[in-house]
Amino acid sequence: MSSQLRLAVDAMGGDLGPRSVVPACVRFLQNFPAAQLKLFGPRAQLEALFLEQRHPRIPDRLEIVDCEQVVTQECNPLQAVRHKRDSTMAEALRAVAEGDAQAMVTSGNTGALLALSRSVLGNIEGVRKPALGKSVPSGHGSCYLLDLGANVGCNAEDLLQFARMGIEAQHLHTGTPRADIEVALLNIGAEAHKGTAEIRRAAELLEADPEVNYVGFVEGHDIFTGAVDVVVCDGLMGNVAMKSAEGVIRLMGQKAFTIEKKGCFKRFFGQLAIKLLRKWRTQVEPARYNGASFVGVKGNVIKSHGGASSEAFYRAMVTAKECADANLAARVGAALVQAGERNSRAIG
């Protein structure tokens, strides 16, 4: 599988666009000598950017697919599906749909990506709502958090399905046997009476599912410091959790760099300390754990952070490679079909 790995890459998303994507592609091909890339974007602009690289030529295993139409950040999901069917984003998705690539990566507009993914790839059979999920650093290694903002207003059945998809993704990511993967619901307290009616109803559904090792409610801090493996929530909550964590880590970096400037002694040790601090940050900063998977559609779709640097976009490409190697989308599909069959048998 991995010897023929090909990723479809949307060159035109995010704040930096191809300026972060092109160096990430060069690095990716260096580090994965068997991988191939298909890069979607305006040929002339991309070629010019390759000339600026240290080895100014287009790598053999990279094919540029000339494509002018771009999905902007302002484009809403409906407009994307109606008017952006020839965009770099849509073309990259089509490469996955046609089996020409095993995964696609973009740092473009999230809403448009979700709408185009559903339209071009389609939902896995039985999936109510595909969700954005991501592995985040935690005290015991990593925790898979979903939904990160694909869906607002999820009901209990949606949350149960997120749990099943999350178990599959975390199993792939860590190798932990499915039965040992502890699943929790994000809430504002651990007590049973807390939260919305849908969260409490989801707790009943998860409790009743024999295939889900449900351990109860957790709070925001438990995503990072708790012992659970999968945390399930509505997209509004997941998005706020992820972005607040990013914000406070970024603020901490800013404060650190301010102190650094004061006093000679402090500056000297500050420099050394900041080096270590950067290392610690890299380990915990959720943005560095870059690349959220859009699980529940028929294909591996990886969303990189919109503000992604070339380093961060490279990491999203590695995440895409991992998903492609393990065939995450197909495995999530198989898991949900099995769950559906169990349910039918239980009802029948």
Added chain:
Amino acid sequence: MSSQLRLAVDAMGGDLGPRSVVPACVRFLQNFPAAQLKLFGPRAQLEALFLEQRHPRIPDRLEIVDCEQVVTQECNPLQAVRHKRDSTMAEALRAVAEGDAQAMVTSGNTGALLALSRSVLGNIEGVRKPALGKSVPSGHGSCYLLDLGANVGCNAEDLLQFARMGIEAQHLHTGTPRADIEVALLNIGAEAHKGTAEIRRAAELLEADPEVNYVGFVEGHDIFTGAVDVVVCDGLMGNVAMKSAEGVIRLMGQKAFTIEKKGCFKRFFGQLAIKLLRKWRTQVEPARYNGASFVGVKGNVIKSHGGASSEAFYRAMVTAKECADANLAARVGAALVQAGERNSRAIG
């Protein structure tokens, strides 16, 4: 005012209970030589703890009010109002209701506190839902975030009222003129079509209010790195934002201590780095910015973090003193009455 300041302190809440409260009280009285404290809890237990302090006697300006009933973490809001009317928490609130103290502080059960506050103190006239709010560190100083979890399922009118209360609190906290206080709504994206129907409707109400300097939607990271002064949201989102930020900062500390143990050179600089890291953490860690105000009730009620150390509880007491000195509750009340009168005039 501040020469007669008296705080009512619930000794029995939080993970550590009086073990964190008693040392915090001693330190508070040392640092504020004109302040008085009324401490509610089991006399014998509290006296024993004072004997363990460095100066083993009960300070002159501290009065212990003997009180055995305790609100546990498992107690739900209804049970609290029905069966815990003689608890340390309720008695401390009653001291504020009767004018015997200008503010109360507790690290106890949040749900019970909110229910008892409404019952013992009552809502300020015209307040739909009191909210938990807190000043958090941000790139430009501080940002007032509310609601932090008092209310789940807020509608647009609730959010508008949170904005008005937040402006008053932030004005008190920073001295920024009310008209210059930038207010934003927490959402999953800055674009107008994002979020729930209630969030979008709240945006219209805030936009239309001439007394609110509304600047639009912000995302989780903007709480800490953005330029806005007040961020308004449903309690579910605010709680997740705050606790996720706390969690990731705590995780970073854990990672640092793991690395510290490895290698001689690293250990040396690691020690220095950790010293600086601790300082930076103190500046950004939301738990250290301890003490959320329950705004919208007739009295100053301060909720300390449940896991509060003695250092953190001390900070919550300082927050309570600030609220009492400025008479936050009365000022929020006056601001809402004025807003109500403007609305009546506009309708009339």
